[in-house]
Amino acid sequence: MQPFIEMNKLNLYYGEFHALKDVSVQIPERAITAFIGPSGCGKSTLLRTLNRMNDRIPGARVEGRVAIGGIDIYSGEVHVESLRKKIGMVFQQPNPFPKSIYDNVAFGPKQHGIRGKKKLDELVEQSLRSAVLWDEVKDDLRRPALSLSGGQQQRLCIARALAVEPDILLMDEATSALDPISTFKIEELTHELKDRYTIVMVTHNMQQAARVSQQTVFFLNGEVIEHDATRQLFANPVDSRTQDYISGRFG
Amino acid sequence: MSVKKPAHPTLAYSFGKRRGASVLLDRLFTGLVWGTGIIVILFIVGLLFLLLEKGLPQLSWNFLYGLPSEIEEGGGIGPALFNSFYVLIISLIVSIPIGIAAGIYLAEFAPNNKLIEVVRICVEGLSSVPSIIFGLFGIALFVEFFEIGLTILGAAISLAFLNLPVLTRVTEESIRAVPVELRNASFALGSTHLQTIRRVLLPVAMNGIMTGICLTAGRAFGESAVIILTAGVSTSGEMWDFNLLSPGGTLAVHLWYVQSEAIVPDAQEIAQKTTAVLIIVALLINIVFRVPLWLNERKNKA
Ligand SMILES: Nc1ncnc2c1ncn2[C@@H]1O[C@H](COP(=O)(O)OP(=O)(O)O)[C@@H](O)[C@H]1O
Ligand SMILES: [Mg+2]
Numbered sequence: 369m370q371p372f373i374e375m376n377k378l379n380l381y382y383g384e385f386h387a388l389k390d391v392s393v394q395i396p397e398r399a400i401t402a403f404i405g406p407s408g409c410g411k412s413t414l415l416r417t418l419n420r421m422n423d424r425i426p427g428a429r430v431e432g433r434v435a436i437g438g439i440d441i442y443s444g445e446v447h448v449e450s451l452r453k454k455i456g457m458v459f460q461q462p463n464p465f466p467k468s469i470y471d472n473v474a475f476g477p478k479q480h481g482i483r484g485k486k487k488l489d490e491l492v493e494q495s496l497r498s499a500v501l502w503d504e505v506k507d508d509l510r511r512p513a514l515s516l517s518g519g520q521q522q523r524l525c526i527a528r529a530l531a532v533e534p535d536i537l538l539m540d541e542a543t544s545a546l547d548p549i550s551t552f553k554i555e556e557l558t559h560e561l562k563d564r565y566t567i568v569m570v571t572h573n574m575q576q577a578a579r580v581s582q583q584t585v586f587f588l589n590g591e592v593i594e595h596d597a598t599r600q601l602f603a604n605p606v607d608s609r610t611q612d613y614i615s616g617r618f619g
Numbered sequence: 620m621s622v623k624k625p626a627h628p629t630l631a632y633s634f635g636k637r638r639g640a641s642v643l644l645d646r647l648f649t650g651l652v653w654g655t656g657i658i659v660i661l662f663i664v665g666l667l668f669l670l671l672e673k674g675l676p677q678l679s680w681n682f683l684y685g686l687p688s689e690i691e692e693g694g695g696i697g698p699a700l701f702n703s704f705y706v707l708i709i710s711l712i713v714s715i716p717i718g719i720a721a722g723i724y725l726a727e728f729a730p731n732n733k734l735i736e737v738v739r740i741c742v743e744g745l746s747s748v749p750s751i752i753f754g755l756f757g758i759a760l761f762v763e764f765f766e767i768g769l770t771i772l773g774a775a776i777s778l779a780f781l782n783l784p785v786l787t788r789v790t791e792e793s794i795r796a797v798p799v800e801l802r803n804a805s806f807a808l809g810s811t812h813l814q815t816i817r818r819v820l821l822p823v824a825m826n827g828i829m830t831g832i833c834l835t836a837g838r839a840f841g842e843s844a845v846i847i848l849t850a851g852v853s854t855s856g857e858m859w860d861f862n863l864l865s866p867g868g869t870l871a872v873h874l875w876y877v878q879s880e881a882i883v884p885d886a887q888e889i890a891q892k893t894t895a896v897l898i899i900v901a902l903l904i905n906i907v908f909r910v911p912l913w914l915n916e917r918k919n920k921a
Contacts, residue, residue, distance in 0.1 A: 421807060426731075452809035459807075463800035466823060466919045475818065476808040512919045525804070532808055 372397035372566050373418065373536070378432035380413055380422065380590075387413045389590045391432075395583070400558060400567040402577035402598065405587030406613070411570040414587070415538050418568065419455040420448050436536070453480055456529030456565075460541040462521035464513035464528070469496075469505050472513045472524055476532035491531050499527035500557050519550025526557065537561065539569040543576065555580050574614055578602050586610045667898070674895030682892055686856060687873070692885045696893055698854035699873040702771065703900070706850065706867055707839050709775035714782045715832060721783070722790020722828075723816060746784035750838075753781040754848030761849060771867035774850030781845060782835035789831030793824035826912055833908045837901050843871045852876045870897055 371394035380388035387410050395401045403411045416422045417434055420441065434441050441451055453476075464472050473492040482488060492509065496502040501523040505511065513524055522542060529537060539558070543551040558567055558580055571577055577584050577598065584598040586607075594601060594610045605611045685695020725742075729735045757777030761767055797820050805815040821828075850867030852875075854860070868876070874893045877886045 419807060421803065424806060449809045449811055452807055455807075457803075457807035459800060459803065461800055463798075463804045465801060465804065465819060468918065475805075476810075479805075479808060479810045479814045479818070510918075514920055528804075528808070 402581035410590040456534040470509040495527040495531040674891035703869040710778035714779035718786025726794035751844040754845040757849035769851035772863040793827030
């Protein structure tokens, strides 16, 4: 498979602290790649280098190369706003805006200059359908987003991310604040989305990685320990540390 | 399969002893809080009653609308009431945009250095400076430097200066209080900083900012020291006088004037009625600024 996202000797420092060490990973298009590893190993940091959310952290410094579709996203030519338009992000805590369901989903398109009620209505419906939330909310899109349940809020956040029509979806432990049924729904959803989007998900839940991803990267202390097809990595881990982690001996 | 009943059902299971002291303290505390709350409410209601009881029943349109009289009975407060609103609105038009802009700058753009720290401390200090200092500043600027005398314009701008520090601080704090998750959500969707400020930070912070505006509007409406020094105690004596350079005695100043200087026989009565009007308008100002927020809240919050 042609790699879509390529990280090459990527290093990230928070001031003196060396958070990502020589990370080189290739992520295929239209598949789910999972990053697993214990808390604090740098999974979120890595995810944020892909849509340059680390730019906003004072003292964070990136070295090395990250290319998406062959373009170095840290080169001067890439506008961070247009980069982020191509890359949706879903966070650990559902974070809908205190606005209506409709306004949440329409928020991104509006910021990117899409006007016209018809076009927005279409985008909102299509995004909510993609996030498998449409049937639950279609009767009243003017309802406050905060009146939804946690799981619905998270699917709304996915719909909101999809509404700007990205190619990549980053999910940072998107189910860790949710109950098992909501988690299951979102896992199903990612399964459907992977034919249309390149999904990079971070999780500290190994079963989740095993269930939904095609590729798994095991991460420890800012270093890639092992990267393989998910089946392979869970069945026959090469590194003893991977073995220890997936058998639950630490983390 | 019947379960054998224990011989002494009452002894078989127990929830332990009641924790006497802490339960007692809890009751005591609850009682204390309730008691204090009721006393405060009674006090406020009583105060309102005392202030309104004499003036409110006598209020008439003639009084609200009428021109003041220097010697005879039956003067109104029309021009003073008009000036109150006129000065208030001009001062808000000047102070709200500047205060909010400065607050946004401090919250979002100001670098983290010593200079900005000093600026913050100054803003904080200025928001608790006695208002008469701003009155003196107004005299220095408008009466002495620009030589335009005692005017509505001078009073409005001096009031705006008085309120700027509070507005700046309130805006900064409200924007800082917006959860970082919402900020991240906006940026991750590819919004620019300006879009994030306009579409996420300001709307979410609006509740706090509105509280600040209410506070400053109330303060400006009731302010007397600054007005006496920069706009004088008298009005032009005409209704609907929009001239910015007219003398700008407001209602609060008028109250002080009739209580202490006026020679009209019904001064006492005018003072009571003016008090009632001041209180009602102050309440109205709060309602006017709050209603849109309430509506918005109903729409957006769960
Ligand atoms: N903004 C920051 N400033 C300084 N250190 C940070 C910051 N964010 C994360 N770190 C540190 O970087 C390391 C990796 O953090 P993170 O990427 O959040 O890990 P994970 O998502 O795997 O739990 C941790 O040691 C954390 O303390
Ligand atoms: Mg994390």
